[in-house]
Amino acid sequence: ILNVEQSPQSLHVQEGDSTNFTCSFPSSNFYALHWYRWETAKSPEALFVMTLNGDEKKKGRISATLNTKEGYSYLYIKGSQPEDSATYLCAYDRDDKIIFGKGTRLHILP
């Protein structure tokens, strides 16, 4: 059974604060780890794809790290803004298919 776990399930963060959340995945047969941002009533939008242990990616105020040996990735958001409110999905990529976690629902409080 392939489990991709994300925590926390839901998170409330004050505007301006920084935050982070976790994705855990199997460390075997690893090909890539993807992060998606999913706003309500829209389709998931790709944020990052990482493949190498120790990879770090950055896009504006959002960054992500990858540890393939222990099977986890962190997503960081610096100085949260209302537009960051969304569900953040991670997806473990192996054998030409991607298995998604259930996401972390982020709410930014004004």
Added chain:
Amino acid sequence: DAGVIQSPRHEVTEMGQEVTLRCKPISGHDYLFWYRQTMMRGLELLIYFNNNVPIDDSGMPEDRFSAKMPNASFSTLKIQPSEPRDSAVYFCASSEDTFYGYTFGSGTRLTVV
């Protein structure tokens, strides 16, 4: 490019009826995926195709579900007969190479009453 196009956007049907969901992938993308999203189970892979050939359908819940890809620009997901527990948002996604991730369609919200 118009992206991945799904139709219809919303479908309400009565239990027992046949439902057909449609997807047009991005031109040149060799992979096509069907996902189902529910609150309880999140985003689940149902089936995926590579070059129009079904590769893995282990996520298809039961025989009532079937998917076809008759050509590179069109795929269908059919549910017959439909049941209330099939109510969900069904996403189609396509990819040139899964390394680059997927591009998702806008989804079809299915309600079976």
